Amino acid sequence: xxxxxxxxxEDLGTxxxxxxxxxxxxxxxxxxxGLLANPVPFHLDGEASAKGTLQLHxxxxxxxxxxxxxxxxxxxxxxxxxxxVTPSWYQTKRETGKVVPTWNYAIVQARGSARxxxxxxxxxxxxxxxxxxxxxxxxxxWAVTDAPDDFIxxxxxxxxxxxxxxxxxxxxxxxxxxRPVGDRExxxxxxxxxxxxxxxxxxxxxxxAIREA
Numbered sequence: 001x002x003x004x005x006x007x008x009x010e011d012l013g014t015x016x017x018x019x020x021x022x023x024x025x026x027x028x029x030x031x032x033x034g035l036l037a038n039p040v041p042f043h044l045d046g047e048a049s050a051k052g053t054l055q056l057h058x059x060x061x062x063x064x065x066x067x068x069x070x071x072x073x074x075x076x077x078x079x080x081x082x083x084x085v086t087p088s089w090y091q092t093k094r095e096t097g098k099v100v101p102t103w104n105y106a107i108v109q110a111r112g113s114a115r116x117x118x119x120x121x122x123x124x125x126x127x128x129x130x131x132x133x134x135x136x137x138x139x140x141x142w143a144v145t146d147a148p149d150d151f152i153x154x155x156x157x158x159x160x161x162x163x164x165x166x167x168x169x170x171x172x173x174x175x176x177x178x179r180p181v182g183d184r185e186x187x188x189x190x191x192x193x194x195x196x197x198x199x200x201x202x203x204x205x206x207x208x209a210i211r212e213a
């Protein structure tokens with residue numbers, strides 16, 4: 001990933017937080033079937049290894065897991081908040097006009113070696129973990145045990161587990177840190193007026209303050 005120094009986010013806790021907040025990642029492999037990418041919900045176990053371990057499952061009918069069995073290295077991509085940035089928000093536009101549009105975003109990429117897991121107990125634990133992660137905030141959370149045991153066991157036969165011990169992880173927070181203060185303030189104010197862009201406005205302010213500190 002192209003990484004200008006001012007956009008690099010190296011804090012592992014911040015990287016992990018983005019993965020947990022945006023767990024539908026893109027699993028990318030390059031193996032016997034060529035270059036493949038599939039969106040998959042991941043569960044991150046931050047304590048299982050030094051940089052964390054990603055757990056997921058694929059449908060058995062999805063041939064991507066066979067490439068992983070053949071020893072394919074894997075890349076997982078997690079996209080956080082993003083937003084188009086119009087030059088009209090920049091103070092510099094009013095001063096010189098020498099501005100162009102851009103796109104702000106926060107993203108994490110994780111690389112590692114993967115292993116295939118077909119053990120039913122591991123698969124059940126993985127499904128329980130990711131279900132608790134997403135049902136936990138509901139007033140009446142659904143649990144895997146709400147479904148009949150024989151039904152769940154039958155479903156497990158149709159999936160294959162994958163565990164990725166993260167060897168390399170990169171974070172990139174491109175949130176206007178390269179712009180002057182007036183431009184950053186204009187971007188944050190402009191994003192405040194856009195539906196659903198509050199998270200990006202907060203990041204522009206947060207990382208701008210870090211730059212000035």
